[in-house]
Amino acid sequence: MVEPRLGHPNLGLGVGLRTVHFPYILEKHPPVDWFEIISENFIDSQGRPRHTLDQIAERYPIVMHGVSLSIGSTDPLDFQYLEKLKKLASETDARWISDHLCWTGVAGRNTHDLLPVPLNEDTLRHVCSRIETVQDYLQRPLILENPSSYVTFAESTMSEWEFLTSMTEATECGLLLDVNNVYVSSVNHDFDPYEYLGHIPYDRVVQCHLAGHTHCGTHLIDTHDGKVIDPVWQLYREVHRGTGGISTLLEWDAQIPPFEVVHAEVLKAKLYMEENLPTDGPQTQGESTGEAVLPHPLHFVAPEVQ
Amino acid sequence: MQENEDFDLGKLQTWMQTVISHAGGIEAGIASEEAQREFKIAPDTLEKIICRSNNLTSTERLGIYGNAYFARLLECLRESFPALAYALGDELFDEFSLEYLQRYPSQSYSLCELGGHFAAHLQETRPDAEQRAAGQIDWPDFLIDLATLEWNIEQVFDGPGTEGKPSLAIAQIESISPEQWSQIILQPGPSLRILEFQFPVNDYYTEFRQEKKPEMPAPRPQYIALNRREYVVRRLEIEPLEYRLLERILCGDSLGDVIQRVAAEAEVPLEQFAELLQQWFQKWTTAQFFSSISSPQAETPID
Ligand SMILES: [Fe+2]
Numbered sequence: 001m002v003e004p005r006l007g008h009p010n011l012g013l014g015v016g017l018r019t020v021h022f023p024y025i026l027e028k029h030p031p032v033d034w035f036e037i038i039s040e041n042f043i044d045s046q047g048r049p050r051h052t053l054d055q056i057a058e059r060y061p062i063v064m065h066g067v068s069l070s071i072g073s074t075d076p077l078d079f080q081y082l083e084k085l086k087k088l089a090s091e092t093d094a095r096w097i098s099d100h101l102c103w104t105g106v107a108g109r110n111t112h113d114l115l116p117v118p119l120n121e122d123t124l125r126h127v128c129s130r131i132e133t134v135q136d137y138l139q140r141p142l143i144l145e146n147p148s149s150y151v152t153f154a155e156s157t158m159s160e161w162e163f164l165t166s167m168t169e170a171t172e173c174g175l176l177l178d179v180n181n182v183y184v185s186s187v188n189h190d191f192d193p194y195e196y197l198g199h200i201p202y203d204r205v206v207q208c209h210l211a212g213h214t215h216c217g218t219h220l221i222d223t224h225d226g227k228v229i230d231p232v233w234q235l236y237r238e239v240h241r242g243t244g245g246i247s248t249l250l251e252w253d254a255q256i257p258p259f260e261v262v263h264a265e266v267l268k269a270k271l272y273m274e275e276n277l278p279t280d281g282p283q284t285q286g287e288s289t290g291e292a293v294l295p296h297p298l299h300f301v302a303p304e305v306q
Numbered sequence: 307m308q309e310n311e312d313f314d315l316g317k318l319q320t321w322m323q324t325v326i327s328h329a330g331g332i333e334a335g336i337a338s339e340e341a342q343r344e345f346k347i348a349p350d351t352l353e354k355i356i357c358r359s360n361n362l363t364s365t366e367r368l369g370i371y372g373n374a375y376f377a378r379l380l381e382c383l384r385e386s387f388p389a390l391a392y393a394l395g396d397e398l399f400d401e402f403s404l405e406y407l408q409r410y411p412s413q414s415y416s417l418c419e420l421g422g423h424f425a426a427h428l429q430e431t432r433p434d435a436e437q438r439a440a441g442q443i444d445w446p447d448f449l450i451d452l453a454t455l456e457w458n459i460e461q462v463f464d465g466p467g468t469e470g471k472p473s474l475a476i477a478q479i480e481s482i483s484p485e486q487w488s489q490i491i492l493q494p495g496p497s498l499r500i501l502e503f504q505f506p507v508n509d510y511y512t513e514f515r516q517e518k519k520p521e522m523p524a525p526r527p528q529y530i531a532l533n534r535r536e537y538v539v540r541r542l543e544i545e546p547l548e549y550r551l552l553e554r555i556l557c558g559d560s561l562g563d564v565i566q567r568v569a570a571e572a573e574v575p576l577e578q579f580a581e582l583l584q585q586w587f588q589k590w591t592t593a594q595f596f597s598s599i600s601s602p603q604a605e606t607p608i609d
Pocket of ligand 1: 251
């Protein structure tokens with residue numbers, strides 16, 4: 001018998017911490033429930049970003065979300081990177097450490113993209129054995145997210161939900177269910193997102209993500225540059241029902257609006273915890289803004305200089 | 307593609323990385339020698355590896371990753387080198403960046419290191435190697451200087467600093483006894499860096515930040531000290547002699563050695579040199595260049 005959320009608390013409605021919001025957060029201490037950081041932006045920082053994080057961690061629960069673990073790669077795991085994750089997690093009292101079911105590069109290179117793995121017994125074994133190594137090292141369960149993806153492989157023999165279920169059962173790792181990614185991938189790969197959610201082992205979901213994406217006509221791209229669209233909110237309603245309440249985080253990484261706008265967007269989740277409908281009318285399609293359409297993860301911190 | 311028992315994840319990943327990071331695009335990537343080494347496949351048989359969707363072909367789908375690869379990294383370089391991007395113009399900056407990313411693909415978990423070889427790359431690929439050998443200073447030197455300045459600013463911003471710790475005060479230097487003076491070693495703060503340029507790129511950078519749309523300046527040497535106070539990077543122009551002194555101090559030489567060596571090279575009367583030194587110590591301590599003084603004999607910091 002598994003405890004709900006693998007025993008983790010429901011932290012409530014959180015926002016992804018972005019440097020443009022640093023001054024606002026430090027000054028106003030907005031009533032947001034928790035923050036998620038991009039781990040790579042802080043593990044080496046010895047300047048303003050880390051100093052600010054330390055102040056924020058004194059007031060708010062912090063969760064660490066990484067983009068470079070590359071759990072699906074055939075390159076060796078980077079223990080120096082893991083050591084830095086572990087150190088920052090202990091220094092900021094991070095509630096958990098997450099990354100993605102993906103690979104980011106091979107042969108010593110990093111594409112800085114979240115590339116999908118073929119879903120079959122071979123890759124499942126490979127990923128599970130690496131998860132166990134990471135969990136042994138970090139001394140805590142790893143939480144892995146379903147990525148948005150744009151290709152599927154001829155060598156895949158199982159669905160993503162089957163892969164995720166077997167993975168969490170074999171390793172006791174947790175799941176970060178990105179509801180927007182389920183939607184994006186369902187459109188890109190022609191599957192029913194409700195069927196996907198129907199097979200998710202909800203007691204192993206520790207957290208969920210919400211985000212905006214861009215509709216490119218023939219496919220969707222996970223751009224994290226706008227509001228959450230109505231079909232994704234409807235899926236979130238399902239996730240909330242299935243999990244009985246879950247730490248929920250909004251990711252906004254491009255054309256980032258003022259903090260209040262981002263915070264207000266994640267607070268809309270409350271409407272889907274009851275059987276309410278949003279008051280400002282549903283947004284049915286990701287709006288294309290004419291800016292470069294780039295899947296996350298982009299993480300760059302501009303220096304302050306005089 | 308092979309039967310499942312021959313499935314090789316490493317081979318697939320090597321192939322996919324090669325294809326999506328090929329500068330000529332997906333189809334050229336698939337046809338490239340490197341990719342063909344892994345899978346002898348043509349774009350029209352790509353479905354043996356990548357499935358199609360209802361709306362897109364296998365090539366179009368893989369192309370989404372291909373388009374994103376350079377676009378993402380170019381955006382990151384543009385953010386790291388805004389003044390250089392302005393100096394070059396978008397088109398040329400992208401062209402140089404594209405070449406750079408092929409020569410120096412990212413090998414780090416962090417995007418913060420992406421631009422680390424950019425100045426070196428510009429030096430290695432400069433089109434004017436012959437003029438350079440003849441001692442001419444030209445456009446490439448300006449670009450290299452600018453890239454060096456921007457890269458160092460970024461490193462100082464997020465590198466080690468002394469915030470929250472005391473820095474060395476002028477009174478501490480003045481209280482040193484004459485017998486001790488030549489023996490002591492000034493400990494620079496960890497953020498201090500000194501840079502020597504052939505162009506006044508610091509002025510150019512200032513004007514760029516003030517949105518004054520600067521033109522490429524005429525060459526003249528410029529010496530800059532960078533350090534960080536209250537988490538903000540400070541730029542301070544220094545004189546050539548100051549640069550030489552700080553260079554020796556950063557090497558860990560004792561003050562006696564530093565002064566003797568630099569004064570000998572400087573051809574400045576000793577009295578005048580002593581006066582300048584006093585001014586500079588004042589300037590350096592105000593700018594918080596140093597964290598402490600140590601004496602090699604005592605092996606302990608002098609308060
Ligand atoms: Fe996500």
